[in-house]
Amino acid sequence: AQSVTQPDIHITVSEGASLELRCNYSYGATPYLFWYVQSPGQGLQLLLKYFSGDTLFQGIKGFEAEFKRSQSSFNLRKPSVHWSDAAEYFCAVVFFSGGYNKLIFGAGTRLAVHP
Amino acid sequence: GAGVSQTPSNKVTEKGKYVELRCDPISGHTALYWYRQSLGQGPEFLIYFQGTGAADDSGLPNDRFFAVRPEGSVSTLKIQRTERGDSAVYLCASSPQGVDGYTFGSGTRLTVV
Numbered sequence: 001a002q003s004v005t006q007p008d009i010h011i012t013v014s015e016g017a018s019l020e021l022r023c024n025y026s027y028g029a030t031p032y033l034f035w036y037v038q039s040p041g042q043g044l045q046l047l048l049k050y051f052s053g054d055t056l057f058q059g060i061k062g063f064e065a066e067f068k069r070s071q072s073s074f075n076l077r078k079p080s081v082h083w084s085d086a087a088e089y090f091c092a093v094v095f096f097s098g099g100y101n102k103l104i105f106g107a108g109t110r111l112a113v114h115p
Numbered sequence: 116g117a118g119v120s121q122t123p124s125n126k127v128t129e130k131g132k133y134v135e136l137r138c139d140p141i142s143g144h145t146a147l148y149w150y151r152q153s154l155g156q157g158p159e160f161l162i163y164f165q166g167t168g169a170a171d172d173s174g175l176p177n178d179r180f181f182a183v184r185p186e187g188s189v190s191t192l193k194i195q196r197t198e199r200g201d202s203a204v205y206l207c208a209s210s211p212q213g214v215d216g217y218t219f220g221s222g223t224r225l226t227v228v
Contacts, residue, residue, distance in 0.1 A: 006157075032214050034217075036219075042221065043206070043220055043222060044206070046217075051214070051215075090157050090158070092157075098170070100146070100165055100171065101214050102148060102160055102163050102171065103160070103217060104160065105150075105157035105158045106157050107155075107156055108155075108156070
């Protein structure tokens with residue numbers, strides 16, 4: 001069955017430091033993968049998505065993600081974190097069944113940024 | 116409108132009461148999803164509509180939960196005999212055909228006291 005694991009519940013980094021948020025997925029075929037960000041009291045905003053092709057993807061707000069099929073991973077990275085990046089980050093995989101699809105989410109990683 | 120609209124944004128209800136949560140999807144989006152997000156958790160799938168019909172309701176936790184989409188646009192999630200454990204943010208998303216274009220609303224925060 002499709003599933004998504006985000007091993008880190010909380011991460012704290014200093015402003016200006018680099019960031020990597022881990023995501024591992026379980027899926028039998030080529031996955032469709034997404035990263036979303038959710039600020040307190042806000043809805044889910046799409047950061048980036050992977051459907052096929054290149055393994056390194058650029059998203060919005062300076063984020064990028066690397067797809068590694070051999071490790072079943074889709075880690076989110078940012079070279080230099082800003083205080084406004086403090087939020088909750090969710091990785092998701094598309095599950096296909098009977099001609100339709102739905103998103104399956106990980107439990108999320110909460111990012112705190114120290115000044 | 117330009118995005119997915121959910122009303123109300125906040126709902127406080129007493130245990131045992133009935134509530135309705137509304138989702139107005141992006142015009143033309145045939146697929147509509149409901150998710151539930153409990154504190155500290157990721158969104159959990161509840162139900163999926165393709166047009167007017169519920170194609171997958173496997174995520175509904177029990178028969179107190181029901182959802183409709185009578186005209187293939189607006190959807191209503193209905194919860195009977197609410198329990199404190201139903202407290203969560205209920206998210207709605209819509210998309211056109213295919214795997215791209217999921218758009219989420221800001222959610223309804225339901226608190227059962």
